[in-house]
Amino acid sequence: MIKETKISVIVPVYNVGIYIARCAQSLFDQTLEDIEYIFIDDCSLDDSIAVLKQALENYPARKQHIKIIRHQENRGVATARNTGLDVAKGKYIGWVDADDWIEREMFEKMYNTAESGQADLVWCNFMMTFADSSYENKQQVAEDPKTYLQALITGEMKGMLWNKLIKRQVFSKNQIRFLNGSNLGEDRNVLIKVLFYCNNITHVEEPLYHYMQLNTGAITRDTNTCRVYEEIDNTRDIVCFLREKNVDWVLDSHIHDFMFRSKRKLLNAIDLIHFEKWAGIFPESNGLLYKSTLRIRHKILGFLAIHKIWGLLRLWINVKKRYQTSKT
Incomplete structure (x- = not known):
């Protein structure tokens, strides 16, 4: 019987050449050894992948656990995430944005927490980092899937995936995928569906993820009118899902x-x-x-x-x- 990989980490990559070295180092420095790394090159126009491969040279033991998949055309982060899900083999799925970085023990702590609590989803606190300041976001809500889902709808909680570890079976069993072409609010859309199917969730009260607000391209994209329609598409998809599932407690x-x-x-x-x-x-x-x-x-x-x-x-x-x- 082939041993199941503990975690698959999916990292969409697009024009992050000046950020990805630090991200890669924090990934390859993880104290948990049994990690599959899946980098989705969404047709980057810069040297992102070259920088990534150069960083990998310092971690020869990690090379056999790396997958770099290149799209032939830029398809957006939603499709990049789907590509990662299609090839992931880990028991759990983790997500990291290529312009951020993580603490060395992040995935070991989250994996151990998930296993000990038989959790379908684990989330942690994170650090919000700006050019001249940073602070801890504690992301606190009751450890209950319904309560968390409701908090996403009301806006009390944000829908990011990068501070989450989610059992892959939740995706595969329930055919959860991102809405191709709709790249704003795509993570919240999927997270709401994941929570609907979760039986047990838990929280690691440590800031293990560093969310970097230095990439102006990532910051300003939310104001693009086309992206607003993408967020609307994801909202429409969520509402349809909640109604189809007769979620009367929202x-x-x-x-x-x-x-x-x-x-x-x-x-x-x-x-x-x-x-x-x-x-x-x-x-x-x-x-x-x-x-x-x-x-x-x-x-x-x-x-x-x-x-x-x-x-x-x-x-x-x-x-x-x-x-x-x-x-x-």
Whole structure:
């Protein structure tokens, strides 16, 4: 009988040449030996993979446990994660972003915690690191799948995967995959589905992951209008899943608020079509506009879109475009 690998770590890679050396070193320095590393090169245009291979030269014992898979075209992080899942052999799946790094004992501690508690999912605290400061995010919620899932819907908890260790069987048995082409909120989408099928989850109260807010490309991508629609697609997929599974323990009011939050960034748009779409996407959530925490101007813009007062919206868009042009 072939011994099962303890952990498969999936690392999407795209243009992270200046960050990946530190990430790779922290991965290969892990105190847990039985780890499979799966790097998905999403058609990087820089030297990311060359830097990775150079870092690997310092860890000859790890070479037999490394898989580097290259996409022939850039397909996005959601598809890269799916590619990793398709080839992973570990009992548990771990996730690391290539511009972050982890503590040496992260996966050993999380694996031991999962095994001792017979957990389907383990999560840990993490450090938020900026150019001139850092702080610990404690990510505390009750160790109960339903409570955690509800916290993801309300926004009390964030949907990242990189501080999680998840039993691979949860993915394979329930055919959980990422929504190809929808690369914002893709991790939260999958995490909600994973939690629905989990029987037991537990928490390691140590900051074992370092989330680096230095990659401006990763930070600014969330403001791209196309990415907003990708987040909306993931939200729609989540809502459909919850309804198909008859999840009546998540309040409708929380789901409506979840819908509303997923489309709010469209109110920053400078094209009329996006305001038209904003009004038509999840229209059952539009009533939340007036009691939301949005700025007054966004509430006014939302009101104009709901009531199809396109003339005033065009005026606003023209003024905003002229102002932006004057600043360049």
